[in-house]
Amino acid sequence: MHQLRRAVGSPQGLVICTDACKGLENAVGAVFHEAEYRECMRYLYANFMKHYTGDVFTSHLYPAARSYTEELFRWHMKKIYDFTPDAIEYLQTHHNQIWYRCGFSEDSKCDYLTNNVSESFISQVKHMKGLLIHELVDGIREMVMEKRFLRRKCAREMAGDILPSVIKELNLISNHLKVVKVAVSDDDFAEVTLLDDWNNPKRHTVDLVNKKCNCRAWQISGKPCRHALAWILSNRDLQIKVFVHQYYSVAMFRAAYADRVLPMPNRADWPQVELGFKLFPPLQRRAAGRPRVVGIRGSMEERANRKKVRCRRCKGFGNFAKTCKLVEPTEDDFGIDEAATFASLKRRLNKS
DSSP: OHHHHHHHOOOTTOEEEEOSOHHHHHHHHHHOTTSEEEEOHHHHHHHHHHHOOSHHHHHHHHHHHHOSSHHHHHHHHHHHHHHOHHHHHHHHHHOOSBOSGGGSOSSSOOOOOSOHHHHHHHHHHGGGTTSOHHHHHHHHHHHHHHHHHHHHHHHHHOOSSBOHHHHHHHHHHHTTOOEEEEEESSSSEEEEEEEOTTSOEEEEEEETTTTEETTOHHHHHSSOOHHHHHHHHTOTTOOGGGGSOGGGBHHHHHHHTOSOOOOOOOGGGSOOOOOSSOOOOOOEEOOSSOOOOSOOOOTTSTTOOOOOOBOTTTOOBSOOSTTOOOOEESOOTTSOOHHHHHHHHHHHHHHO
16 A cells, blocks of 8 residues: 555545455555545445345445435435344444445545446456466556557547547437426526436526536536536537536546556566575465466356355365365474474374
8 A cells, every 4th residue: 555655646536445345444544544435335235235135225225325415315224224224233334434425525526336447457467367476567567558558549539628438428318308497597507407217306406607516416426417418408508518527538538648658678688686685485385276266256246156165274265175275384494394293193193
């Protein structure tokens, strides 16, 4: 975490999103104490459904996380509390980080609930897991170098001020608006009434100058919400791109990928560095069996193995003692093979 802070610093609006890991929670709190700490909703939902199941949780937990306003969030959480009060206590005890959009700050302009970016990175480097450490780092460097070149090439071909994907998303939303009424209060203030998914009319206030709507979707994401789009499209003098945050501009995209990763020669041509010490491999004995490459799938994932097998050696789930990958020391400081000594004593006890 200290190396990450040296690389990215601590800019305003920094958000760090992880799973519910106590080690990461302590590290992020110690190093990035001023950053907004979020928890991945995907892992939270998987852990939550191990303890509580039912249609109430399926119908209200994710909608509560997607709620931009505190009132709607509390309404969904009350439905869960009325069904099982212990579920709310479980969330407050084991998942006390920010996992709901109504708690997101308005500085980052990122409303992601999951860690799909990191999952995408893991899927791209999974074929490198068996490499040596220097080969793994060099493979990641090469992958990043090619990816940044591809993004720079795409940026040069982009036309307009806003990213095409954002414009396409806003146009898709605008095609499905169910506008009831737009009551204008001033040049920049209005009341917009739309039909929701259940055909119920809902009224919201829109401020074009400060780019705000009381639904808070515009402030958190940086992209005009449905209510703002309804008013913008009803006025011929207004354009959608003016009300999109600069984070989604083509200029920002080009600036993000402007620098290039320099190519490197073959390993034989790398400069020799004198470390001042000699590093030996650890005195460890690898367990029997082929090393695991594919991770253990969670209970909520596709093709997941729901059968739990507990190992007698590492006390973990997912493997037997015969195929356990727990590293064992072969010799102690005095040159005694502890593993062989322990096996010999065990055989003597069995004979007696």
